[in-house]
Amino acid sequence: MEGAVINELYYTGQGDPRHKCVAIGYHRNEPVVYKFDTVDLPQGTRTTVTFNEQSVVAFFDWALATHLGSVIKGAEREPMTNLVMPGSTETARMFISGRDEKEKFEWRRIGDKHPYGYELFSLDPESRIARYDPTPRDLPRIGRAYALLEYGFHEDNLIRDALLALCLNRWIDWRGM
Numbered sequence: 001m002e003g004a005v006i007n008e009l010y011y012t013g014q015g016d017p018r019h020k021c022v023a024i025g026y027h028r029n030e031p032v033v034y035k036f037d038t039v040d041l042p043q044g045t046r047t048t049v050t051f052n053e054q055s056v057v058a059f060f061d062w063a064l065a066t067h068l069g070s071v072i073k074g075a076e077r078e079p080m081t082n083l084v085m086p087g088s089t090e091t092a093r094m095f096i097s098g099r100d101e102k103e104k105f106e107w108r109r110i111g112d113k114h115p116y117g118y119e120l121f122s123l124d125p126e127s128r129i130a131r132y133d134p135t136p137r138d139l140p141r142i143g144r145a146y147a148l149l150e151y152g153f154h155e156d157n158l159i160r161d162a163l164l165a166l167c168l169n170r171w172i173d174w175r176g177m
Contacts, residue, residue, distance in 0.1 A: 092110040098157075
């Protein structure tokens with residue numbers, strides 16, 4: 001993986017990738033917390049993704065409560081499908097992010113039984129830059145974590161997009177869509 005520092009995010013909650021999901025750990029040796037919370041509103045179902053309990057980094061607006069709709073990052077709205085485009089294999093889904101918002105990445109599902117593990121690859125040149133391991137573990141001061149994300153990159157917009165795309169990949173695979 002890229003970079004000397006391996007960042008770690010531990011996933012806690014009930015295992016639902018879009019509701020009461022908390023990713024807590026370190027990014028560039030700084031403590032971070034990402035939260036995914038979903039509510040039903042009069043106009044539809046919305047997942048709010050927050051960073052360090054202070055700032056909203058994205059919203060997912062779901063179509064008909066459980067179908068892919070749109071994602072809002074800052075002032076930009078785009079289809080959620082942009083985060084889960086067809087990848088290089090049947091078990092891979094691609095998204096575009098990175099330093100200039102033009103780099104291609106894909107999450108590749110590992111194994112054939114739920115819960116799935118995933119690996120994140122940068123596609124130009126191809127290299128593995130992250131790994132999501134769904135092995136439960138007990139952690140001091142955190143409690144029970146149901147998964148660990150390890151990654152070796154440091155760009156804020158890439159970790160945001162990677163977490164959003166991972167959430168959608170997990171949701172699609174969890175729901176059998």
